[in-house]
Amino acid sequence: MSKIFNVAIVGCGIGRSHIVEGYLPNADKYKVVALCDLNQERLDKIADEFGIERRIVNFDDLLTMDDIDVIDVCTPPGAHLPMILAALRAGKHVICEKPLVGSLKDIDTVMAAEKEAPGKLMPVFQYRFGDGIEQVKKIIDAGIAGKPFTGTVETMWRREAAYYAVPWRGKWKTELGGVLMGHAIHPHDIFTYLMGDIARIFGRVATRVNPIEVEDCISASVEMKSGALASFTATLGSADEITRIRLSFENVTFESDHAPYNPGEKLWKILPRNDEAKSKIDALLANWQHVPSRFQTQMARFHDALTGKGDLPVTSTDSRRSLELVTAFYHSSSTHQDVALPLGPDHPLYQSWVPAQFR
Incomplete structure (x- = not known):
């Protein structure tokens, strides 16, 4: 019998799709034991639908729950970075929706933290x-x-x-x-x-x-x-x-x-x-x-990676390649120039592609 990992989902928007398409078809591999959302009404609605008793509004509370193996981040993109880093520091495995983070600097920060963490990180590209x-x-x-x-x-x-x-x-x-x-x-x-x-x-x-x-x-x-x-x-x-x-x-x-x-x-x-x-x-x-x-196959293959039966189906390196393309795209459009990849810390948009007036 395969190990069943306990999952906490943060964000009940796309998080519902993770349950329906990813975790329910892999019920022999995962159990969703907690939901976290700032909107209590939405939280209760999804939790009632799937019979999930643990309902959390403060993300930090999840980090102290020893029985949670995987934190699945399904929040708006701007909130991903601190949640990923905190979950890795807490020794959790992490799944995170796209885009993983909001800059090449941030993805490099995540990749450095990942190397020091006991848990595994899987970006979502279902x-x-x-x-x-x-x-x-x-x-x-x-x-x-x-x-x-x-x-x-x-x-x-x-x-x-x-x-x-x-x-x-x-x-x-x-x-x-x-x-x-x-x-x-x-x-x-x-x-x-x-x-x-x-x-x-x-x-x-x-x-x-x-x-x-x-x-x-x-x-x-x-x-x-x-x-x-x-x-x-x-x-x-x-x-x-x-x-x-x-x-x-x-x-x-x-x-x-x-x-x-x-x-x-x-x-x-x-x-x-x-x-x-x-x-x-x-x-x-x-x-x-x-x-x-x-999600059904991505979550199944993540389980294989967690149990030593396979490689991660999507990696932070894949996510960096995706964000590198985004960065080059925005830079090319604003400068009207051809952009060569890869991009490193010396690139003008390394720290953020978001226009200065919106940061």
Whole structure:
């Protein structure tokens, strides 16, 4: 019988999805024993729904509870850093929603703390998981796809005034960014997960859809370290909603299912260039075992990592790569210059990409 880890969830917004998609399907691995939220009404509603008796309004109280193994941070982004650091210091394992923190300086602080902590830290990038993306990753890692040529990522979603009625959204101080940070961050992570590291980016951001502080439209030209080229486009003003990722390699082209919030679940189009590539792919994917999507698989693989049966499915290094892209994107847009990656402490936006007037 596998070890069951006791979990405390902080934030009852996306935290509810963690329960429904992540912890309930993995009931042999986790038990949610506590919920924490500043809003007592929301806290009681979610706790009643799932029969959770321990209801906490002061985050610090969780740190002293010896029976809690994992603290799952689902608060607005601006609150992540102190909670992550405090939970690691308290010896807890930590799961944290995206974006992990609000600057490269902060992620480097977290990574340093992580090295000294007994617990493990897992950022959330639940879009990575599911049959579709798993098959593509397997083909690429097996070397069948060959040299990468080009890629495109389109994040075409829709957000209107009701979405920004939630007080922390659309504001630099609490959301830390717009479509680039809170929405396209998922498809962009999928892209680098499959295609590797970015070498250079020339990006643009604009606010065109809603009267908010942060951006809701972006576009970029990207050069990969492999030499492949790519383009990123995103908006929160689309009439319909799709997430579309298309990757062209030497021996095969892949295209995602267009489901906006779960592009990894359904099988992707896999278009071999020739019969040889097709035969290799067919052999590799024979007797395929189903991979559940989103939080279910990410939480299951986190359990494997906690029990020594596997590696962390998402790491702080993955999170840094994501935030490095965000930093370069904002810098390129404000300076109208091409930006080379990686970015270190000498970069002008290392301490924060948030405009000075909003800090």
